Amino acid sequence: MFQKILVANRGEIALRVIRACRDLGVEVAVVYSEADRGAPYLELADQAVCVGPPVAAESYLKIPRLIAAAEKVGAQAIHPGYGFLSENSRFAEQCRESGIEFIGPPVAAMDKLGNKDKAKAVAKAAKVPTVPGSDGLVTSDDDAKRFAKAAGYPVLVKAAAGGGGRGMRVARDEAALVPALTQARAEAEAAFKDGGVFIEKYLDRPRHVEVQLLGDRHGNVVHLFERDCSLQRRHQKLVEESPSPHLPAKVRDRMCDAAVRLAKQAGYYSAGTCEFLVDRDDNFYFIEVNARIQVEHPVTELVTGVDLIREQIRVAAGEKLRFSQRDIVHRGCAIEVRINAEDPAHDFRPSPGTVTVWRPPGGPGVRLDSHVCAGYRVPPNYDSMVAKLIVHQPTRAEALAVMRRALREFKVEGIHTTIPIHRRIFDTPAFVDGKVDTTFIERELMPPKG
Ligand code: ADP
Numbered sequence: 001m002f003q004k005i006l007v008a009n010r011g012e013i014a015l016r017v018i019r020a021c022r023d024l025g026v027e028v029a030v031v032y033s034e035a036d037r038g039a040p041y042l043e044l045a046d047q048a049v050c051v052g053p054p055v056a057a058e059s060y061l062k063i064p065r066l067i068a069a070a071e072k073v074g075a076q077a078i079h080p081g082y083g084f085l086s087e088n089s090r091f092a093e094q095c096r097e098s099g100i101e102f103i104g105p106p107v108a109a110m111d112k113l114g115n116k117d118k119a120k121a122v123a124k125a126a127k128v129p130t131v132p133g134s135d136g137l138v139t140s141d142d143d144a145k146r147f148a149k150a151a152g153y154p155v156l157v158k159a160a161a162g163g164g165g166r167g168m169r170v171a172r173d174e175a176a177l178v179p180a181l182t183q184a185r186a187e188a189e190a191a192f193k194d195g196g197v198f199i200e201k202y203l204d205r206p207r208h209v210e211v212q213l214l215g216d217r218h219g220n221v222v223h224l225f226e227r228d229c230s231l232q233r234r235h236q237k238l239v240e241e242s243p244s245p246h247l248p249a250k251v252r253d254r255m256c257d258a259a260v261r262l263a264k265q266a267g268y269y270s271a272g273t274c275e276f277l278v279d280r281d282d283n284f285y286f287i288e289v290n291a292r293i294q295v296e297h298p299v300t301e302l303v304t305g306v307d308l309i310r311e312q313i314r315v316a317a318g319e320k321l322r323f324s325q326r327d328i329v330h331r332g333c334a335i336e337v338r339i340n341a342e343d344p345a346h347d348f349r350p351s352p353g354t355v356t357v358w359r360p361p362g363g364p365g366v367r368l369d370s371h372v373c374a375g376y377r378v379p380p381n382y383d384s385m386v387a388k389l390i391v392h393q394p395t396r397a398e399a400l401a402v403m404r405r406a407l408r409e410f411k412v413e414g415i416h417t418t419i420p421i422h423r424r425i426f427d428t429p430a431f432v433d434g435k436v437d438t439t440f441i442e443r444e445l446m447p448p449k450g
Contacts, residue, residue: 001317002026002077002101006070007045009081010060012388013293015041015371017079020309029073031066033059035379041371047073054381060084063091070100077101077316079309083383086292087163089114103316105291109268113289115160117198123286126265128258131277131285133200141178147199148177154202157181159188159195165235166191170202205437206277208232209244209284211259212300214311215269216321223256224304225330227296231425233348233441238418239425240296241335242303244278245396245434251282262286271297271312277438295338295388298369302334302392333396335403337425339370339387341378343416352380356414361406365391365399378415386417396434400426421446 004027007017014030018041021028029047032039035054042048049069052059059065061084070078078095080086080102089110092102104110113119117137120130134147137160148155148171157180159167167188169180181197189195207230215221228244229237244252259274266289273290297308306328315321342348358374370387372378378386389406393399407423425431428445 001319002075002313004029004046004073004075005077005079005103005313006031006049006066006073006075006100007081008060008066008069008078009084009086010036010039010382011041012369012371012385013081013083013295015044016369017081017309018045020307020313023307024310024313026313029069029075031060031069033381035381039371040373040376049073054379056084056382063088063094066091067094067098067100070095071098075100077103077313079103079313080292082292082295087114087290101316103270103312105268105270105272109266110291112266113268113291115196116158116162116288117160117196119289120286122266123262126258126261128262128286129284131200131203131287134198137196137198138181141181144177144181144199145174148174151199151201156200156202157184157197158200159184159192159197161192161194161196162188163192167197168235203277203279203285205439206230206279207244207247207437208237208275209247209255209278210273210275210290211256212297212308213259213263213268213272213274214306214308214315214321215263215272216315217269217318218320219264220321220324221260221263221268222321222323222325222328223260224300224306224308224328225256226252227299229296230436230438231431231440232438233446235438237296237338238441239335239337239422239431240299241333241396241399242299243330243333247278248282251278251284255284258284258286262289270315271308295385296336298367298388298390299334299336302367302390303330303332304328305331332392332394333399334390334392335396335399336388336390337403337407337422338385338418339389339410339412339422340384340418341386341415342384342418344418344421345416348418350380350384351416352378352384353415354378355386355412357411359409359411360387361389361409363405363409365393365402366406367392386412386415389422400432 030045085091095102171177171180185195212224231239
């Protein structure tokens with residue numbers, strides 16, 4: 001096992017990794033930018049190292065500074081968390097070339113799965129169904145038109161390097177296709193320095209269901225069942241749960257098997273997620289792999305009892321998985337809500353600032369993953385998530401009740417948060433019945449104004 005790990009991230013996931021290191025008896029250091037200087041969670045690490053100014057490109061994304069920080073504190077491994085450099089194979093490679101283990105998948109697997117178009121090719125090779133569309137990138141408008149016509153409108157133009165819902169545009173007909181291509185390319189170029197796009201059929205009101213994977217360096221890969229992340233706003237997840245309501249057991253089994261097949265095909269190890277869309281006839285289609293730990297991983301931890309971050313660290317240290325597929329049992333229902341510092345009354349604009357009141361929920365069945373406390377200043381520079389509230393109960397009905405109770409207890413002042421929206425969601429009959437799809441929020445709960 002490693003003696004010391006450096007966490008190359010911030011906020012709740014940095015704290016989550018610090019906790020896992022403590023539980024394993026491993027020393028832990030954490031980096032921070034000047035915007036996060038003095039944040040209370042930093043005190044929970046053994047050491048904290050400043051890696052630069054608030055702008056992420058000069059701190060949390062600056063590879064040489066992160067590697068220098070690891071060398072300075074004598075860490076043998078870096079945990080990248082999610083976001084930032086977590087899916088950057090160049091970072092993984094440079095860590096390993098510097099003799100520092102990157103706690104994540106092998107570089108070759110990251111390269112194979114890092115771009116959505118390449119990942120789809122891997123899926124096809126593993127006989128995993130994919131959304132119909134262009135095979136690979138579209139390079140000319142004529143190509144695009146041909147593919148779109150073959151798949152049938154509406155289609156989705158997607159950035160190969162995309163993430164976080166960026167670089168995606170729907171085209172309802174041929175007239176809308178070229179503008180969609182131009183916009184998606186420009187957005188992808190600006191966000192990812194890679195303007196490559198491809199086309200997919202835009203599925204009608206699909207559900208988003210993903211499979212959690214865990215593999216070791218000895219060829220073992222297991223799945224830890226699914227999470228349903230259909231409740232989204234602008235293609236960004238708001239609520240995640242397991243099991244997926246109304247998903248037939250046979251479909252779930254086939255999906256989980258498909259995810260394991262795909263991971264093996266790519267020579268994958270560490271934690272990862274295989275994302276699928278499910279249509280109204282319960283057909284599933286692979287969309288992408290997230291080659292990292294995900295925001296919603298606690299849902300799976302609660303229903304399986306497996307600590308995914310600890311396992312990720314063990315696997316990175318070369319240990320074999322300590323369980324086989326048979327040992328992984330799914331128990332009860334877990335639901336997570338993402339609480340962001342955003343103002344729902346003003347189109348969810350970011351609401352940074354100082355938290356004056358922070359009264360977190362507690363009691364049976366409640367887990368809160370958050371780096372925030374009263375007096376904490378939410379910096380304007382990064383992702384606006386301030387907490388993940390997760391509940392676990394024997395049944396979904398009980399989980400809904402506990403979540404309602406927890407959301408009622410949760411009091412935050414000084415900043416706006418998405419807590420009021422979650423209270424509304426958990427009182428909405430379609431959600432209570434587990435009958436939502438990825439367009440539900442915009443269609444039913446918060447139709448766009450105008
Ligand atoms: P990102 O990496 O930006 O999160 P994804 O490929 O994971 O993008 O897709 C995010 C969300 O966009 C999905 O959960 C789904 O809501 C929607 N989406 C993606 N592909 C399609 C598709 N072909 N048809 C309909 N919706 C889609």
